[in-house]
Amino acid sequence: MKPYKGYLLDLDGTIYRGKEAIPGAAAFITHLKTHQIPYLFLTNNSSASAQHVAERLVAMGIEAQARDVYTTSMATATYLQEHAPAGTRVYVIGEAGLHDQLTDAGYVITDEDPAYVIVGIDRAFTYEKLAIAARAIRAGATFLATNADAALPTDAGLFPGNGSLVAAVSVASATKPIVIGKPESIIVRYALDQLGTAAADTLIVGDNLYTDIEAGANSGLDSLLVLTGYSTREEADQHHAAPTHIAEDLPEWQQRISL
Numbered sequence: 001m002k003p004y005k006g007y008l009l010d011l012d013g014t015i016y017r018g019k020e021a022i023p024g025a026a027a028f029i030t031h032l033k034t035h036q037i038p039y040l041f042l043t044n045n046s047s048a049s050a051q052h053v054a055e056r057l058v059a060m061g062i063e064a065q066a067r068d069v070y071t072t073s074m075a076t077a078t079y080l081q082e083h084a085p086a087g088t089r090v091y092v093i094g095e096a097g098l099h100d101q102l103t104d105a106g107y108v109i110t111d112e113d114p115a116y117v118i119v120g121i122d123r124a125f126t127y128e129k130l131a132i133a134a135r136a137i138r139a140g141a142t143f144l145a146t147n148a149d150a151a152l153p154t155d156a157g158l159f160p161g162n163g164s165l166v167a168a169v170s171v172a173s174a175t176k177p178i179v180i181g182k183p184e185s186i187i188v189r190y191a192l193d194q195l196g197t198a199a200a201d202t203l204i205v206g207d208n209l210y211t212d213i214e215a216g217a218n219s220g221l222d223s224l225l226v227l228t229g230y231s232t233r234e235e236a237d238q239h240h241a242a243p244t245h246i247a248e249d250l251p252e253w254q255q256r257i258s259l
Helices: 025-034 050-059 072-083 096-104 127-138 162-173 185-195 209-219 233-238 250-258
Strands: 006-009 039-043 069-071 089-093 116-119 142-145 151-154 157-160 202-206 222-226 245-247
Touching: 006 185, 025 250, 039 050, 039 185, 050 069, 069 072, 069 185, 072 096, 072 142, 072 185, 089 096, 089 127, 116 127, 116 162, 127 162, 142 162, 185 202, 185 209, 202 209, 209 222, 209 233, 222 250, 245 250
Parallel strands: 006 039, 006 202, 039 069, 089 116, 116 142, 202 222, 222 245
Antiparallel strands: 151 157
């Protein structure tokens, strides 16, 4: 078994389901800490801050700090910092995690002549927001999407994900967005910079072939599909981006790397 020097870990379906940790997830994090293997929780969720995500994990019995979490809001702010100076005007469809991250980075959130339109999950999405975004993009604003997930897992089942909002803005503006989150390589590149490990030495772990596993394929990382969430072994056999490894859950993977 290849000794991976770093891990990028998905959250929902990999570490927890709803409000409960998946059995063995906390022990796996302890294993990584004990062996001084760096890791980041890598999430497409733009609605919450890293601190909020860490607090949620702690409430489930999983040791975590804000520095252990990397979100699409953080990646979006980093992307903007590479392309636009602080003070640039941006229009944001999204929730507190995205608004706060962009404001902290020095960007001015406004609906008046923005240079960028950024779409993250927004459970208060309205026709008015759609119209403002579409007009701004048609007027020349660059269209960014934190992620394009079709579905958002909740305790009540799958709800519309940010991809649904992105699709509405895309159709209304006749423009395709630059997508920051998984499966795109943008967020993986930034996460590796923070983690401090090379792509060849890092394993991306998740339950979703279309986000986590494709992110590995798009970024030169080996991948591990855990069968505790969205995708199945049968789907993996047919998927164009096959995972490097498949395990029933994190305890099985921990056992395999401990042999």
